[in-house]
Amino acid sequence: MAVSCVRADPRLVEFNDIKIGHVYKKTVTLFQFTAASPAMVVVPGLLIPEKQEEVRDCLLIHVEDTETIKIPLLEFPKVCSLLVDSVLDFGCIAANNQVISKHHPITNKGTAPGAFQVQYSRDPLVTVSPCVESLQLAPPSG
Structure with missing residues (x-):
C-alpha cells in the first residue's frame, strides 16, 4: 500500500x-x-x-x-496607522512672556485616512493645536 x-x-x-x-x-x-x-x-x-x-x-x-x-x-x-513620538518633550522652558512652540509630527503610515484628537487639561497657559485633525496617507518613501 x-x-x-x-x-x-x-x-x-x-x-x-x-x-x-x-x-x-x-x-x-x-x-x-x-x-x-x-x-x-x-x-x-x-x-x-x-x-x-x-x-x-x-x-x-x-x-x-x-x-x-x-x-x-x-x-x-484598510486601516489608519498614526505614528507619533511616544514622549513629547518640550525641554526646560523659561518663556519670559514669549510664545514658544515646538513641532511634533504625526504621520499616517496606514492604508486608509484617519483622524486624531488631542486632549490636554493641565496648565491653562499651555495650548495644543490642532486638537482635532484628519490625516491622509503619507506619501510613499523611496
Missing part, C-alpha cells in the same frame, strides 16, 4: 486592504505525494466583505476521508 501525503499551497491565505463589496479570489493548489499523482486545484476561495472588520477563519479541505487540511484565511481591512 502506497503512503500518500497532501500539501496545500499557499498554507495561509491573506486578503489585505479589503473594501466592502469588492470580490477577492485566491487559488489554493493541493499536491498529493504518491508514486505518480498530479497536483489538484481547489476552486478559488471567494471573498466578498460585508463589513469593514478583521476576520479570521479557515478553509477545511477533506482528503479521501483520511486527512483534513486546515488553511487559515485572514481578512484585513
Whole structure:
C-alpha cells in the first residue's frame, strides 16, 4: 500500500486592504505525494466583505476521508496607522512672556485616512493645536 501525503499551497491565505463589496479570489493548489499523482486545484476561495472588520477563519479541505487540511484565511481591512513620538518633550522652558512652540509630527503610515484628537487639561497657559485633525496617507518613501 502506497503512503500518500497532501500539501496545500499557499498554507495561509491573506486578503489585505479589503473594501466592502469588492470580490477577492485566491487559488489554493493541493499536491498529493504518491508514486505518480498530479497536483489538484481547489476552486478559488471567494471573498466578498460585508463589513469593514478583521476576520479570521479557515478553509477545511477533506482528503479521501483520511486527512483534513486546515488553511487559515485572514481578512484585513484598510486601516489608519498614526505614528507619533511616544514622549513629547518640550525641554526646560523659561518663556519670559514669549510664545514658544515646538513641532511634533504625526504621520499616517496606514492604508486608509484617519483622524486624531488631542486632549490636554493641565496648565491653562499651555495650548495644543490642532486638537482635532484628519490625516491622509503619507506619501510613499523611496
